[in-house]
Amino acid sequence: MSSLPVETARKEIEEVVNGSVNIEEQLERDVDQMCTLLSVLGAGRFSGVDISTTRLESLRKKFIEVYWILKLHLLFHLGSTIAVKHKNLKELGSLLGLTNADLDRLPGKEHAVDPGSKILEILSDLVEDHGLGQRGSQTHANDVMLRAKYLFCGLRSNNRFRPKVLAVVTDHDRWYVGSSISVSPFLRPLCLHRRIFRFKGNLRKAVIFDESLVTADPKDWSSSAFQKKGYTAEKDPCLNCKRMFKNLKGFILNDDHSAKVSSTFLGACAEYVPVNELLTPDEEASSEHDARIRSALKASVDRCAMLFEGYREIVDECDKAHGGNDDERIKRAYRKVREKIHIFGYKPQCKFEN
Numbered sequence: 001m002s003s004l005p006v007e008t009a010r011k012e013i014e015e016v017v018n019g020s021v022n023i024e025e026q027l028e029r030d031v032d033q034m035c036t037l038l039s040v041l042g043a044g045r046f047s048g049v050d051i052s053t054t055r056l057e058s059l060r061k062k063f064i065e066v067y068w069i070l071k072l073h074l075l076f077h078l079g080s081t082i083a084v085k086h087k088n089l090k091e092l093g094s095l096l097g098l099t100n101a102d103l104d105r106l107p108g109k110e111h112a113v114d115p116g117s118k119i120l121e122i123l124s125d126l127v128e129d130h131g132l133g134q135r136g137s138q139t140h141a142n143d144v145m146l147r148a149k150y151l152f153c154g155l156r157s158n159n160r161f162r163p164k165v166l167a168v169v170t171d172h173d174r175w176y177v178g179s180s181i182s183v184s185p186f187l188r189p190l191c192l193h194r195r196i197f198r199f200k201g202n203l204r205k206a207v208i209f210d211e212s213l214v215t216a217d218p219k220d221w222s223s224s225a226f227q228k229k230g231y232t233a234e235k236d237p238c239l240n241c242k243r244m245f246k247n248l249k250g251f252i253l254n255d256d257h258s259a260k261v262s263s264t265f266l267g268a269c270a271e272y273v274p275v276n277e278l279l280t281p282d283e284e285a286s287s288e289h290d291a292r293i294r295s296a297l298k299a300s301v302d303r304c305a306m307l308f309e310g311y312r313e314i315v316d317e318c319d320k321a322h323g324g325n326d327d328e329r330i331k332r333a334y335r336k337v338r339e340k341i342h343i344f345g346y347k348p349q350c351k352f353e354n
């Protein structure tokens with residue numbers, strides 16, 4: 001550490017400062033747009049009705065999960081007053097039937113989910129309820145994709161919550177749609193951790209140990225992903241996904257590894273949730289493996305908690321050092337925060353288990 005180049009320290013400090021300022025400036029508008037998206041999706045249907053069916057209640061819970069992650073972003077970046085008083089979010093909460101106590105309540109780590117995937121789950125339910133195809137069928141997936149593109153295009157292109165990529169993955173004529181994680185970079189480690197935690201055993205293991213996915217039935221896969229404004233441009237899987245899914249026959253059409261270094265995070269791309277849906281429950285892992293996975297997950301959640309709880313302090317530290325020309329001060333600040341930001345889900349070069 002004594003030979004730490006000041007350029008590295010300055011660059012990373014700047015990244016924290018600019019990242020946080022950027023979000024703070026745009027966040028309320030981004031949340032407003034998400035509230036509009038959720039009303040287009042029909043958040044109003046829960047207002048004043050007796051939630052008599054479990055189906056309706058389960059749908060409502062998914063909307064409420066999106067409400068909480070939006071509120072968590074406001075709390076995290078802008079503080080508790082804005083989180084509670086944000087006009088459109090509060091109205092959304094009322095529409096969803098939350099009590100006054102809930103509307104005043106502050107969210108916590110447990111509310112860190114990926115809103116894009118949650119919205120796809122809602123769409124999936126709605127398409128099925130409208131009789132437009134059974135989950136897993138091609139017609140269902142096509143309809144979910146069409147509606148997802150339409151909805152996400154209603155958000156400004158840099159909206160924090162707008163997925164950069166949507167993907168459809170198939171295996172033996174079963175079809176699923178997925179989205180890349182799109183949240184604040186400072187909340188991403190936690191959202192990503194929670195996504196990976198829920199993966200089936202073999203996918204979770206592959207992500208944690210950074211190895212290619214192995215499955216009992218690797219035949220007959222395909223995937224296509226879309227990005228850019230309107231999700232019109234088809235894209236190849238990123239370098240990380242090419243390695244992760246190389247054993248799935250048909251998944252990767254262009255096996256060109258000459259692309260530059262991947263800046264994506266294992267588990268965060270749009271392909272993962274659909275692959276997870278399509279995987280058959282896997283064979284038992286050995287107990288030794290289980291122990292290693294458990295300890296990797298525990299270590300990861302502890303690191304996520306450090307960033308989550310230390311965020312304000314990290315930003316303040318970086319803020320104070322930034323702007324001045326005091327090299328020693330920059331280095332000192334960087335040494336203080338480095339351990340908290342060099343974690344999987346924040347820095348692309350950091351692995352899950354390191």
Ligand SMILES: [Zn+2]
Nearest residue numbers: 238241264269
């Ligand atoms: Zn990828």
